[in-house]
Amino acid sequence: MKIAVLGGGTMGEAIVKSILRKKLAGRDDIVISDVAKPRRDVLNNRYKVKVTGDNLAAVKGAEVIILAIKPQDFPAILGQLAGRLKSQLIISIAAGINLDTICSKLNYFKVVRAMPNTPAQVGKGMTAWTSAKDLSNKDREIARSILAAMGEEQYFADEKYIDMATAISGSGPAYVFLFIEAMIDAGVHIGLPRNVATKLVVETIVGSAETMKKMAKHPAELKNMVTSPGGTTAEALLQLESGGLRSLMINAVAAAYNKAKSLGAK
Numbered sequence: 001m002k003i004a005v006l007g008g009g010t011m012g013e014a015i016v017k018s019i020l021r022k023k024l025a026g027r028d029d030i031v032i033s034d035v036a037k038p039r040r041d042v043l044n045n046r047y048k049v050k051v052t053g054d055n056l057a058a059v060k061g062a063e064v065i066i067l068a069i070k071p072q073d074f075p076a077i078l079g080q081l082a083g084r085l086k087s088q089l090i091i092s093i094a095a096g097i098n099l100d101t102i103c104s105k106l107n108y109f110k111v112v113r114a115m116p117n118t119p120a121q122v123g124k125g126m127t128a129w130t131s132a133k134d135l136s137n138k139d140r141e142i143a144r145s146i147l148a149a150m151g152e153e154q155y156f157a158d159e160k161y162i163d164m165a166t167a168i169s170g171s172g173p174a175y176v177f178l179f180i181e182a183m184i185d186a187g188v189h190i191g192l193p194r195n196v197a198t199k200l201v202v203e204t205i206v207g208s209a210e211t212m213k214k215m216a217k218h219p220a221e222l223k224n225m226v227t228s229p230g231g232t233t234a235e236a237l238l239q240l241e242s243g244g245l246r247s248l249m250i251n252a253v254a255a256a257y258n259k260a261k262s263l264g265a266k
């Protein structure tokens with residue numbers, strides 16, 4: 001499968017790394033196009049794939065074109081591609097750029113819209129995606145295989161869920177990293193060395209997520225298993241609830257969702 005990735009930033013690199021790891025395409029079949037020469041050199045050294053600064057040269061002969069540039073660079077790229085597409089599958093990962101915008105600007109419908117997240121960098125991504133209605137099952141499965149190479153994937157027939165997923169799994173790693181940072185600071189505050197606090201926190205987060213995945217229990221049930229009557233955990237939970245952690249999270253996610261919707265409406 002010949003793949004062109006336009007935009008070799010954080011996400012473009014994560015996609016290429018995943019495709020190579022899962023052997024969906026060989027090094028000779030992947031071209032990354034990026035405006036920045038130093039970035040192209042890094043990617044070429046790291047992955048031994050072809051690199052170019054010319055988007056049109058990159059898409060020549062490609063069967064799949066992945067759009068991994070920032071939303072503000074989309075109008076220029078869509079303008080470049082319009083009228084030049086015949087049978088290529090387009091996969092866009094841009095936040096807030098909806099299928100209607102992409103399909104109408106390109107006058108082309110073989111388009112998938114995906115929202116991956118940064119854990120894709122280590123093969124633990126969560127990607128929500130949808131596709132233009134007329135996309136064939138074969139193209140949908142090609143898209144699925146590429147997105148699944150980054151970790152887990154979830155297809156939505158209705159595009160409205162992509163903005164919701166953006167607010168949960170797309171932006172979510174930032175919420176979790178903020179929580180992790182705060183918990184490490186708390187450990188340091190009570191006297192733990194920072195490196196030890198970091199290990200305790202990271203393993204606790206990974207272990208808790210794995211427990212929930214494997215035991216498939218409601219989070220409240222798992223929380224109750226840690227919380228003995230009149231104990232230390234109950235004291236901490238009182239503080240978190242009094243500070244409004246739950247409503248704060250709901251408001252934060254709602255704000256991200258509204259922002260994602262407003263980007264799409266522009």
Ligand SMILES: NC(=O)c1ccc[n+]([C@@H]2O[C@H](COP(=O)([O-])OP(=O)(O)OC[C@H]3O[C@@H](n4cnc5c(N)ncnc54)[C@H](OP(=O)(O)O)[C@@H]3O)[C@@H](O)[C@H]2O)c1
Pocket residue numbers: 006007008009010011012033034035036039055067068069070071073076077093094095115116117118170
């Ligand atoms: N980061 C996330 O958590 C995340 C999650 C899901 C989806 N996304 C989406 O993924 C896309 C890429 O995000 P990112 O974080 O990977 O951004 P990024 O690191 O800034 O990567 C974009 C790359 O594209 C290059 N570029 C700019 N204009 C170009 C052009 N005309 N042709 C070719 N390359 C060009 C940029 O170069 P310069 O830096 O020199 O401009 C940069 O290297 C965005 O649309 C974003 O919404 C991001």
